[in-house]
Amino acid sequence: MDLYEHQGKDLFARAGIALPQRTVATTPLEAADAAERLGGHVAVKVQVQMGGRGKGGGVALVHSPEEAATQAARMLEQGFGGAPVTRVLVERLVDIAAQFYAAISLDRSEGTYLAMVSNDGGIEIEEVARTKPEAIRRVHLHPARGLRAYHARRLTGHLPVEAREGASDLVTKAYAVVAETDATLVEINPFVLLTDGTVMALDSKVTVDDNALFRQPDAAALADSFPIDPIERGARDAGLQYVKLDGEVGIIGNGAGLVMSTLDVVKQAGADAANFLDVGGGASAEVMATSLEVILSDPSVRSVLVNIFGGITRGDLVARGILEALERVVPRVPIVVRLDGTNAEEGRRILAEANHPRIVPAATMLEAAERAAELAREAVA
Amino acid sequence: MAILVDEGTKVVVAGITGSEGTFHSLRNRAYGTDVVAGVTPGKGGQDVEGIPVSDTVEDAVAATGANTSLIFVPARFAAEAIYEAADAGIGLVVCITEGIPVRDMAQVVAYLRETETVLVGPNCPGLISPGRANVGIIPGEICAPGRVGLVSRSGTLTYQIVHELTQRGIGQSTCVGMGGDPVHGIGFIGSLERFEADGETDLVVMIGEIGGDDEERAAAFIAERMTKPVVSYIAGFTAPPGRRMGHAGAIITGSSGTAAAKAEALEAVGVGVGRTPTEVAELVRAALP
Numbered sequence: 150m151d152l153y154e155h156q157g158k159d160l161f162a163r164a165g166i167a168l169p170q171r172t173v174a175t176t177p178l179e180a181a182d183a184a185e186r187l188g189g190h191v192a193v194k195v196q197v198q199m200g201g202r203g204k205g206g207g208v209a210l211v212h213s214p215e216e217a218a219t220q221a222a223r224m225l226e227q228g229f230g231g232a233p234v235t236r237v238l239v240e241r242l243v244d245i246a247a248q249f250y251a252a253i254s255l256d257r258s259e260g261t262y263l264a265m266v267s268n269d270g271g272i273e274i275e276e277v278a279r280t281k282p283e284a285i286r287r288v289h290l291h292p293a294r295g296l297r298a299y300h301a302r303r304l305t306g307h308l309p310v311e312a313r314e315g316a317s318d319l320v321t322k323a324y325a326v327v328a329e330t331d332a333t334l335v336e337i338n339p340f341v342l343l344t345d346g347t348v349m350a351l352d353s354k355v356t357v358d359d360n361a362l363f364r365q366p367d368a369a370a371l372a373d374s375f376p377i378d379p380i381e382r383g384a385r386d387a388g389l390q391y392v393k394l395d396g397e398v399g400i401i402g403n404g405a406g407l408v409m410s411t412l413d414v415v416k417q418a419g420a421d422a423a424n425f426l427d428v429g430g431g432a433s434a435e436v437m438a439t440s441l442e443v444i445l446s447d448p449s450v451r452s453v454l455v456n457i458f459g460g461i462t463r464g465d466l467v468a469r470g471i472l473e474a475l476e477r478v479v480p481r482v483p484i485v486v487r488l489d490g491t492n493a494e495e496g497r498r499i500l501a502e503a504n505h506p507r508i509v510p511a512a513t514m515l516e517a518a519e520r521a522a523e524l525a526r527e528a529v530a
Numbered sequence: 531m532a533i534l535v536d537e538g539t540k541v542v543v544a545g546i547t548g549s550e551g552t553f554h555s556l557r558n559r560a561y562g563t564d565v566v567a568g569v570t571p572g573k574g575g576q577d578v579e580g581i582p583v584s585d586t587v588e589d590a591v592a593a594t595g596a597n598t599s600l601i602f603v604p605a606r607f608a609a610e611a612i613y614e615a616a617d618a619g620i621g622l623v624v625c626i627t628e629g630i631p632v633r634d635m636a637q638v639v640a641y642l643r644e645t646e647t648v649l650v651g652p653n654c655p656g657l658i659s660p661g662r663a664n665v666g667i668i669p670g671e672i673c674a675p676g677r678v679g680l681v682s683r684s685g686t687l688t689y690q691i692v693h694e695l696t697q698r699g700i701g702q703s704t705c706v707g708m709g710g711d712p713v714h715g716i717g718f719i720g721s722l723e724r725f726e727a728d729g730e731t732d733l734v735v736m737i738g739e740i741g742g743d744d745e746e747r748a749a750a751f752i753a754e755r756m757t758k759p760v761v762s763y764i765a766g767f768t769a770p771p772g773r774r775m776g777h778a779g780a781i782i783t784g785s786s787g788t789a790a791a792k793a794e795a796l797e798a799v800g801v802g803v804g805r806t807p808t809e810v811a812e813l814v815r816a817a818l819p
Contacts, residue, residue: 151775198775199775200775200776200777250777252776252777252778252781254776254778254779254782255632255636255712255713256782257712257713257742257744258742258743258744258747258782260635260636260639260640260713260714261636261639261640261713262636263778263782265778265781265782274777274781275777275780275781278777278780278781285781291640292633292636292637292640293637293640293641328633331631331632331633333632333712334775334776334778334779336775336776336777336778338776338777354775354776356775356776358631358632358633360605360629360630360631360632361631361632361633363605363606364606364631392770394770402686403686404684404685404686404687405684405710405739406682406683406684406685406686406687406688406710406737406739406765407684407685407686407687407689407690407765409687409739409740409765409766409768409769410684410687410690410763410765410766410806410807412766412768412769413765413766413767413768413805413806414806414807416767416768417805417806421768422768425769457686458686458687458689458690458693459669459689460655460667460668460669460685460686460689462686489672489689489690489693490669490672490686490689490693491557491667491669513808514690514807514808515806515807515808
């Protein structure tokens with residue numbers, strides 16, 4: 150789960166990382182009030198679950214409450230990067246002497262955390278990584294020992310002398326955030342040395358491991374703060390992985406890899422998927438029924454392709470789920486069904502006996518994709 | 531030969547009394563796998579259709595000589611089950627459980643590096659050496675004994691490709707479902723290394739997907755170390771680019787993680803990359819000696 154900047158900063162504040170004074174605003178008026186209280190010279194920053202704000206007009210430096218209101222109004226109206234914006238962060242401007250970059254991230258290839266500090270931070274950090282790799286010091290951390298004082302000294306040893314102590318403290322506390330909140334990413338770009346000698350975090354990017362939310366109640370409670378498409382919310386509440394796409398063939402499959410592959414094969418058959426929907430490992434009749442309801446509620450869907458290869462998922466339960474769903478929702482489009490694997494023969498038999506007019510059985514994945522694409526085209530014609 | 535599991539495999543199932551644990555333990559046994567014991571704390575002394583249940587892995591190993599652990603316990607107890615198996619001297623741990631926190635897995639993997647224990651998974655379908663042993667949830671009936679090794683990050687996509695191979699009369703030496711979690715046990719490279727050394731494997735199929743740089747690293751390994759042909763499939767060519775949080779991922783790997791980038795890295799070292807599961811099977815057929 151990707152947090153908003155202000156939520157990440159709340160975690161930073163709790164860990165003792167120095168931050169500029171700041172307030173969240175949800176209206177232009179609130180932004181103006183916040184700017185007033187913070188002395189008038191502030192940054193107004195969109196709160197979204199993505200990067201690229203600096204380059205994309207998502208951060209405005211302003212010098213009056215009126216300007217703050219204008220910028221907040223623009224951001225709240227226009228959204229950012231296709232995502233709706235429900236709030237902005239208003240933050241007091243600080244006097245920056247130098248800016249740097251720090252991150253602690255899961256390094257999946259090494260199976261552990263990697264801490265990085267660059268003596269050159271800001272929006273061109275990936276360019277720095279390519280052209281000046283020596284600017285970025287990297288230390289892999291043992292997950293049980295964590296980030297020790299000598300790691301922090303090593304990571305910050307190439308910064309200006311006056312920034313080193315503060316920077317060591319900052320990366321040590323950033324690791325504490327990783328360890329205590331089950332974060333897989335804590336990135337601070339930039340963190341800065343102020344003219345008064347303070348080292349401070351100006352940004353936060355924090356990703357919390359979804360698998361750990363059961364033991365991170367504070368983070369789990371933030372889940373409702375992110376805008377989500379109502380169909381996606383319904384699917385998520387039912388435990389389904391659903392992503393809306395732009396095409397016309399509704400897809401239901403089990404396992405992310407097989408569903409991605411189904412999308413690819415449908416594309417090769419000349420159609421586009423309307424969604425990604427993974428029913429996961431143990432698809433019950435209930436789950437299949439909910440999945441079909443979710444897919445059929447999307448008006449752009451012209452045909453549905455159910456592609457299930459059973460392992461944990463049992464074909465007979467899938468077949469019953471499809472039939473049960475068809476009692477709850479009247480399908481307006483054909484449903485191509487391809488079942489293989491555990492108990493698939495029984496599943497196919499159940500579907501054949503039901504002889505439902507909307508169900509189109511298919512023997513292979515390729516045939517199913519071609520049939521679904523063809524039916525979608527016929528529906529348009 | 532085959533790799534990792536064979537006729538000598540003796541399985542103890544953690545979580546055997548749960549519904550998935552029971553269902554798949556019995557399927558594995560019906561396949562011919564030597565499922566010798568189960569473990570469920572508090573249920574020692576019971577049995578599941580004749581498979582004796584112990585309170586601890588240590589008890590099960592002492593009583594049965596189990597050398598492989600198959601784990602079905604819920605996510606919050608799964609790391610514990612892996613440690614317990616390793617400490618009981620189990621050589622191969624296969625963890626099916628999905629949803630284990632990454633932090634727990636990072637600690638498990640760091641711990642296992644100091645032991646001889648090999649982990650497959652988590653969040654994986656397990657592995658099968660057709661005709662010899664099936665440890666996990668891969669449907670045995672879609673496999674056939676033969677000389678193609680297979681390793682995959684995906685579960686059901688593995689079944690799809692195995693199925694396509696079997697239908698063309700192409701059998702498998704071992705199919706390894708390594709799982710899709712960011713921190714996991716055996717990967718492409720560990721599997722490729724074993725297949726390269728296996729006298730009963732002639733060709734390896736490697737199934738990847740978008741994200742991370744495991745495929746790019748495997749490509750470098752293939753260029754340096756593999757003499758046997760490798761055929762690959764990458765899922766996710768049409769997946770929309772995910773929104774990105776921060777720069778750390780790109781700085782660490784230097785890779786975009788897209789299917790196209792992975793296919794390109796593999797093709798550059800002579801690996802045939804099929805664009806559909808069907809095409810993968812055709813490439814295998816063409817490349818087999």
